[in-house]
Amino acid sequence: MLRSGLFAVRAARPPEMPDLGAGNDWQFETQALDPGFAAFEVKALASDKPTISIFDRIGADYDGNxxxxxxxxxxxxxxxxxxxTVEINSPGGNYFEGVAIYNLLRRHPAAIDVQILGIAASAASIIAMAGxxxxxxxxxxxxxxxxxGVFFGNADDMEAAIPVLRKLDGAMVDVYAARTGKPGDELLQMMRAETYIGGRDAVAAGFADTLMERDAEMPVYASADAPTDKASLDKFLATKGVPRSERRELYRAMGITTPRAADPDPATPRAGDEPEALARLLQAMSA
Structure with missing residues (x-):
């Protein structure tokens, strides 16, 4: 499918962000993730299009996570x-780590396709704009x-911090403006209001290009205990709320008959294709 002219403009590589400093004091984030869930993963390296999953705060904490x-x-x-593909569900974190990740993705020689699955907040929103x-x-x-930022010192130190914060705001505005085409003043007002932008509004405002065809707050990957035979597959799909009629249609499309208690492994005209069909299903579940 050909991109429209507007889509092509939005998809153009954004400008590089300047090196404005470093340090763990530059933290700004929203508490969006369950504290028990954190992950950074690289999947499907053997495929033509690997996936990087950013499901954690940006920057290292005191435990190195x-x-x-x-x-x-x-x-x-x-x-x-x-x-x-870069999947994002992150509350943000260290500003300069976010800037560095943004620039790393931006200069990658091949296409980077970002998918926002839950939230891309604060520093993570900067990373998302690199797609x-x-x-x-x-x-x-x-x-x-x-x-x-958190600052310590006397009045002179406090006054010196203000232009630094203004400079950081300006750098973020430049990145958002390059993606959305919105005026800088409008974007700064949105930042001052700490604005949350839902999926459809994000597309309409130019922060994103498209809505995902399949909704998901988090991706579902096939695990080691994923079903590997028809009976366990049927049980697995049933626990996920898939009605029996839909399961039958799925099996029919795959050339697999519906498992029955009296006939756990019935013969089918395409019995030799069942392992391949199951493999295709499991691959789709892990996509």
């Missing part, structure tokens, strides 16, 4: 000159706000 520029750089080196394309689930959110 979090998504850092070093980890993203390593992932991109392992991917090489191939296109990649050649940005897709967002209709129930996902982008959150933008002004830079924040």
């Amino acid at each position: 979090g998504v850092t520029a070093t980890r993203v750089a390593g992932a991109l080196r392992s991917i090489g000159n191939r296109a990649a 050649d394309t940005i897709a967002i689930a209709h129930n996902a959110e982008i959150m933008i706000h002004q830079a924040q």
Whole structure:
């Protein structure tokens, strides 16, 4: 499908963000993730289009957890000159780690397709803007706000911090403006209001290009205990709320008969195709 002229403009590579400093004091985030869930993963390296999953705060915490520029750089080196999908569900975190990750993705030689699955807040919203394309689930959110920092010292130190924060705000405005085409003043007002932008509104405002065809707050990957035979597959789909009629249609389309208690492994005209069909289904579940 050909891109429209507007889509092509939005998908153009955004400008590089300037190096404005570093340090763990530059934290600004929203508490969007369950504290028990955190992950940074690189999947399907053997495929033509690997996936980087950013499901954690941006920057390392005191225990060494979090998504850092070093980890993203390593992932991109392992991917090489191939296109990649970057999945995001992150509350943000360290501003300069976010800037570094943004610039790493931006200079990747092949296409970067961003998918916002839950929230891309604060520093994570900057990372999302590096995508050649940005897709967002209709129930996902982008959150933008002004830079924040923790400062210690006397009055002169406090006064010196203000222009630094203004400079950071300006750098973020430039990135959002390059993607959306919105005036800087409008974007700054949105940042001052700490604005959450839902899926459809994000597309309408230019922060994203498309809504994801399949809604998901988090991706579902096939695990080691995924069903590998017809009977366990039927039980698995039933626990996911798939009605029996739909399961039968699925099996019919795959050339697999519906498992029955009296006949756990019935013969079918395409019995030899069942392992291949199951493999295709499991691959689709892990996509």
